[in-house]
Amino acid sequence: MAFSETQKDQVRRFLGYPGGFRDSNYRLESMLDTIGSNAVEQASVEAILTELVTIDATIGASSSTSTAAYGALKKVDEVEFYDANSSTGSNDTVTALRRAKMLVERLRQRFGVELAGNYFGTIQMGDGSIALG
Numbered sequence: 001m002a003f004s005e006t007q008k009d010q011v012r013r014f015l016g017y018p019g020g021f022r023d024s025n026y027r028l029e030s031m032l033d034t035i036g037s038n039a040v041e042q043a044s045v046e047a048i049l050t051e052l053v054t055i056d057a058t059i060g061a062s063s064s065t066s067t068a069a070y071g072a073l074k075k076v077d078e079v080e081f082y083d084a085n086s087s088t089g090s091n092d093t094v095t096a097l098r099r100a101k102m103l104v105e106r107l108r109q110r111f112g113v114e115l116a117g118n119y120f121g122t123i124q125m126g127d128g129s130i131a132l133g
Contacts, residue, residue, distance in 0.1 A: 059100075
């Protein structure tokens with residue numbers, strides 16, 4: 001049993017590796033084949049991928065469904081916050097992002113590679129160089 005091309009694409013995407021230049025990313029590509037040949041390891045990766053895809057779809061849907069149109073702020077009278085444990089509000093998105101980043105880290109550890117990008121964040125990853133002096 002081996003990973004499907006879709007699953008390989010998902011692994012590359014969540015770890016930040018480009019679809020091309022596969023010969024340059026030999027470590028990841030080799031691990032895709034190695035883990036894909038072990039049923040237990042492949043099942044654990046597939047479980048992580050399933051959850052990441054679900055979180056990605058949920059975050060994408062929640063951020064693009066707002067149809068409210070607001071003008072400029074006129075008056076601030078009273079501010080209310082949702083309960084931190086409530087299922088309403090942006091807390092769900094924050095929790096989902098934390099879970100997604102944890103799952104990406106587990107995926108990274110499973111494949112033994114460095115993150116090449118930050119799929120669920122906006123922070124730019126370093127290029128691996130160390131400033132001297």
